Amino acid sequence: MLSRLDQPIAAIATAPGRGAVGIVRVSAKDVSSIIAAICPRDLPPRQAVYGPFRAADGSAIDQGLAIHFPAPHSYTGEDVLELQAHGGPVVLQLLLARCLEAGASINLRVAEPGEFTQRAFLNGKLDLAQAEAIADLIDASTEAAARSATRSLAGEFSREIHALRDALIDLRMLVEATLDFPEEEIDFLQKADAQGQLERLQSHLARVMQRAHQGALLREGLHVVIAGQPNAGKSSLLNALAGAELAIVTPIAGTTRDVVRQTIQIEGVPLHVVDTAGLREGADQVEQIGIERAWGQIEKADAVVFLHDLTRADSADYQAADAAIAAKLPVDVPVIDVWNKADAVDGGVRFAHLPRLAAGHPTSDATGRVARDAGTVSEANPTDAPSITLSARTGDGLDKLRKHLLEIAGWQAAPEGVFIARERHLHALRRVDAHLMEAAAHLARQAQALDLLAEELRLAQNALSEITGEFSADDLLGVIFSRFCIGK
Ligand SMILES: Nc1nc2c(ncn2[C@@H]2O[C@H](COP(=O)(O)OP(=O)(O)OP(=O)(O)O)[C@@H](O)[C@H]2O)c(=O)[nH]1
Ligand SMILES: [Mg+2]
Known part of the structure; x- marks a missing residue:
């Protein structure tokens, strides 16, 4: 058979x-x-x-x-x-x-x-990265994502990986040759500038990682949850960002009970925005379920927009309730303080004393997401996130929020060089990086550690080859292809 x-x-x-x-x-x-x-x-x-x-x-x-x-x-x-x-x-x-x-x-x-x-x-x-790019092109949710998938499909990402691999092989040949003639090793590696080769390799890898990170962002997007007390204007903000009346808005506190989702895009980066039930004590049974769901969304978010109502900013009760919410926000999720209803307060409002409730949360995805991958609690970035003042009603200040969300995502506007990438690729690149760092440490120690240096370089090459599929476990292939659509 x-x-x-x-x-x-x-x-x-x-x-x-x-x-x-x-x-x-x-x-x-x-x-x-x-x-x-x-x-x-x-x-x-x-x-x-x-x-x-x-x-x-x-x-x-x-x-x-x-x-x-x-x-x-x-x-x-x-x-x-x-x-x-x-x-x-x-x-x-x-x-x-x-x-x-x-x-x-x-x-x-x-x-x-x-x-x-x-x-x-x-x-x-085609190689594995190109095969994945086909699925990513089909699934692309923005034009920028589609263009970067086409770039990966055409082999741009794979060419970078091959260039890195070739440089790695050169270096490995040098080190392995040195292993055969141990008496000359130090001199030999120095003359061949092994250290310079390794440094150039590391800086090339850093550039590829940066581009791949941008590509992964275009593919995955950013999950943003709008949270805050009832009536802060969360649903109004979702509608303003989406440019459509998606969520119900009323002056009644506790209007939103379910989770309302919408994917929007900012500069081609997909943003999955979630509007949630207002967080408060003493809600009825239905609203209480909505509040539990809101917390569930917050736990999974890449970023939280913590929305506050400027018209109530001076009330001690309001501040206390906000502080209680702030204390419960997960420490490893970036949080942005956003003050809404700027149109409803006169210019004399004392913005200076608005509390920085998000202080202590990471301010960029670089800290937030990496820490989550590793399954550890991040060391919170102590830099205060700026607080943003806007009006969901007039749209004033929305651009500042959009820009800040892109910053949190780590987006750098250079879409012409971005190729689509997946978390799998980033994970492999991070492993290559770690092996090269080990290799650099062994190289610095030279004589005693040459075989360890050779081993780190070999492991780095294997991790690199997983991206294009030259070195991949069969079960990994099964997982990747089973996520395609039928007929593809
Ligand atoms: N003046 C002014 N009013 C606003 C603004 N944004 C929202 N509102 C009003 O505030 C009230 C509450 O708005 P929603 O968007 O429903 O607030 P929410 O946070 O979703 O409230 P819940 O769903 O109950 O948690 C409504 O009457 C809105 O019209 C704003 O920027 N300026
Ligand atoms: Mg609402």
Whole structure:
């Protein structure tokens, strides 16, 4: 029996639902028997041929274009047949069923998610980072994310990884050669400027990490939760950021009870904004559930907009309630103090004494997110976050908030150089960085530690190669491709 990776596969390649055109795709070692059964005549390579797609009894299921991509010049690198029919769910199901029937003798089966792309990877059509970029391009939620995915797909990210790998190999060869001639080692490494090579490698890695971090941001976006006491204007702020009346706004405290979500974008960075129930004591049962959900969202947030009502800023009760909320905010999440309703107070308001409730929280994602990855509590960044004053009603001050959110995310506006990246890539790059740091320490100690230096460089290369898939565990591949959509 053929292994799963060698079995012929078929799937509907277009999105479910109705459309002008829908595509059924077959990939196999040899698709000629399916062409003979379904298509009107022989198909010249890579040429669209119009005609009926035939059922077993010879009747036409639909009329459309058939294209044969003979191996290896196809998406998967295998023999591929594409049938472009009308894009109705029923007609496409019929066509897929017909393919499976015609391919029964070669054991044609329905493809699992990502299986076509997995074959493309295994047949050397693209590397792992490029394969992931295909899924990221399909899932891109902003134009900037789509453009950076295209850049990764074209191999820009992989080229950087290869350049790093080549420099690493050069250095490894040097060190391994030195290991063979221990009596000359110090002199030899110094003459070849091993230290300079390693430093250049580290600074190149730092640049790649920076770009990859930006790419990961475009892919994942930032999860921002708006929290605060009832009536602070949280729902009004969500609506103002989204430019649409999404959440209900009333002067009644306790209006919002459920979690309201909206994805917006700022400079192409997706921001997943969540409006929550106002936090207070003594709420009724329904509102209480909303408040629990709000805390659940806050725990998971990348950043919290802690919204305060300027018109009540002077009230001692209001301040006490705000302080009680502040004390409960998780310490490792960046918090921005935002004072709303600036339009409703006259210019004489004493902004200077507005309490800095967010003090003690990290001010940027660099501290917040990294600390969370490591599963540790961050050392809170003591720098005070600036507090922002705005009006959700007039829109005054919103830009300052938008800019600040981008800062927290660590976004640096240079989208032309950004390639899409995933947490998996960042994780691998951080490991490369750690191994190079160890290597630098061993190099400084030289004589005693040359074999340790060689080992760190080898580990660094392995971590790097995981990104492009040259060195990857099979189960990792399974996880990556299973997250693709079916037919891809
Ligand atoms: N003057 C003024 N009023 C505002 C502003 N933002 C919100 N409001 C008013 O404040 C009241 C409460 O606004 P919401 O947006 O519902 O407040 P919320 O924080 O979502 O309240 P809950 O859902 O009850 O927690 C409404 O009457 C709004 O019109 C603002 O910038 N200026
Ligand atoms: Mg509300």
